[in-house]
Amino acid sequence: MVFNASIRYVADKLFVDAVDVSAIVRETGTPTYVYSLGRARDNIRRLQSAFARLEARIHFSVKSNGSLALLRALKDEGVGFDCVSAGEIRLALEAGATGDDIVFAGVGKTRDEIAYAVTQGIGWFNVENALELRYIDEAAADAGLDAISVALRLNPQIEAKTHPHLATGHGAAKFGLTADVIGELLANQAAYPRLDFAGIHMHIGSQLGDSAATLAAVDSLLALIRPWRHITTINIGGGLPVAYRWDETLPALEDLVDALAPRLCGYGVLFEPGRAIVADAGILVAEILYVKRQAGQVFYIVDASMAELLRPALYDAYHEVAPLQTTDGEMTTAQVVGPVCETADVLARDRRLPMLQEGDKLALLTAGAYGMAMASNYNARPRPAEVVVDGGAWRVSRRRETLEDLIQYET
Numbered sequence: 001m002v003f004n005a006s007i008r009y010v011a012d013k014l015f016v017d018a019v020d021v022s023a024i025v026r027e028t029g030t031p032t033y034v035y036s037l038g039r040a041r042d043n044i045r046r047l048q049s050a051f052a053r054l055e056a057r058i059h060f061s062v063k064s065n066g067s068l069a070l071l072r073a074l075k076d077e078g079v080g081f082d083c084v085s086a087g088e089i090r091l092a093l094e095a096g097a098t099g100d101d102i103v104f105a106g107v108g109k110t111r112d113e114i115a116y117a118v119t120q121g122i123g124w125f126n127v128e129n130a131l132e133l134r135y136i137d138e139a140a141a142d143a144g145l146d147a148i149s150v151a152l153r154l155n156p157q158i159e160a161k162t163h164p165h166l167a168t169g170h171g172a173a174k175f176g177l178t179a180d181v182i183g184e185l186l187a188n189q190a191a192y193p194r195l196d197f198a199g200i201h202m203h204i205g206s207q208l209g210d211s212a213a214t215l216a217a218v219d220s221l222l223a224l225i226r227p228w229r230h231i232t233t234i235n236i237g238g239g240l241p242v243a244y245r246w247d248e249t250l251p252a253l254e255d256l257v258d259a260l261a262p263r264l265c266g267y268g269v270l271f272e273p274g275r276a277i278v279a280d281a282g283i284l285v286a287e288i289l290y291v292k293r294q295a296g297q298v299f300y301i302v303d304a305s306m307a308e309l310l311r312p313a314l315y316d317a318y319h320e321v322a323p324l325q326t327t328d329g330e331m332t333t334a335q336v337v338g339p340v341c342e343t344a345d346v347l348a349r350d351r352r353l354p355m356l357q358e359g360d361k362l363a364l365l366t367a368g369a370y371g372m373a374m375a376s377n378y379n380a381r382p383r384p385a386e387v388v389v390d391g392g393a394w395r396v397s398r399r400r401e402t403l404e405d406l407i408q409y410e411t
């Protein structure tokens with residue numbers, strides 16, 4: 001079985017590129033995230049070539065995966081970074097980005113974060129508040145800088161077809177500014193002498209299944225900026241969907257680009273994919289601690305949980321479950337659950353899986369985006385190790401946290 005070019009079975013063993021995953025976790029233990037740099041690079045190149053006609057620049061959404069090893073590999077592919085906090089800017093700089101490579105977005109930037117971003121020479125501020133413009137202008141004055149590029153974020157009041165927690169562009173969402181407010185701010189832009197209102201931004205949600213909402217939002221954005229000829233950069237956000245199931249097919253990227261190309265012709269285009277680059281490059285490997293048969297059900301109780309992979313509990317997200325070793329033996333319907341004291345701590349529900357034993361290992365697939373990035377220490381669980389695979393080589397890029405790590409901040 002082949003999940004993608006990098007994550008697949010070779011004979012009956014799960015491999016990430018040329019590496020047998022069992023060999024990795026024999027050394028690292030579990031739970032462990034494993035990322036294929038090759039797959040992340042392939043995804044970047046696929047997006048770069050599909051969007052080449054738009055001459056679009058990719059800013060990778062750091063919130064989807066902040067692993068430095070991964071960010072460095074993406075930087076080498078020529079991508080910039082979309083950051084939503086000072087911490088993410090710090091990570092991007094550490095990965096070798098310069099301020100120019102970074103877009104700073106976020107609905108609630110603090111004044112300290114704004115000052116930090118201004119002094120780091122951040123390329124673009126995606127702005128979601130009128131007061132934020134004042135803060136950026138003042139931070140620029142303090143730093144003796146001007147011509148700071150800002151892109152107002154439009155809330156197009158359009159409902160994207162996705163999980164309600166992933167929709168950000170409807171009228172009730174906290175994100176962005178409505179068209180009338182943007183119109184007023186643009187009419188009043190001289191009030192912010194150190195800012196250059198050269199761009200416009202939108203991001204209507206994640207895991208967008210069809211392009212209709214995106215195109216409608218782009219059209220309202222174009223109508224809004226038509227009177228303002230100095231707005232020459234359009235940031236269309238992220239949200240490109242990912243296949244989370246073995247048999248899932250996605251809408252062709254080329255169709256989206258075909259529809260966008262005539263609309264965006266003549267503009268500089270930025271976009272900010274996160275999951276489309278890293279989701280299917282990552283897996284989370286866990287070990288079965290106990291097999292419990294109870295009330296007609298089979299529970300595989302594993303050593304990963306909602307603390308390491310929150311998406312199933314948070315969004316009802318679906319992750320395929322792949323045993324590291326397949327067998328021809330008997331199948332069963334199982335619940336893959338973690339040790340955390342929450343009923344929501346179910347990683348996979350009602351899955352047809354082989355009869356597995358205590359000590360067997362399995363992988364949750366498509367876990368490279370919003371996996372480790374959302375991991376917490378809930379139930380005082382040390383966060384897992386991260387491993388990067390590059391062709392036939394692998395290394396631990398972030399060590400597993402220890403019990404000592406859990407108390408180090410206490411005073």
Ligand SMILES: *Cc1c(COP(=O)(O)O)cnc(C)c1O
Nearest residue numbers: 061203206238239272273274275
């Ligand atoms: C989260 C986010 C992204 C990335 O979304 P993906 O679904 O991972 O592509 C891009 N832009 C903004 C503003 C975001 O909040």
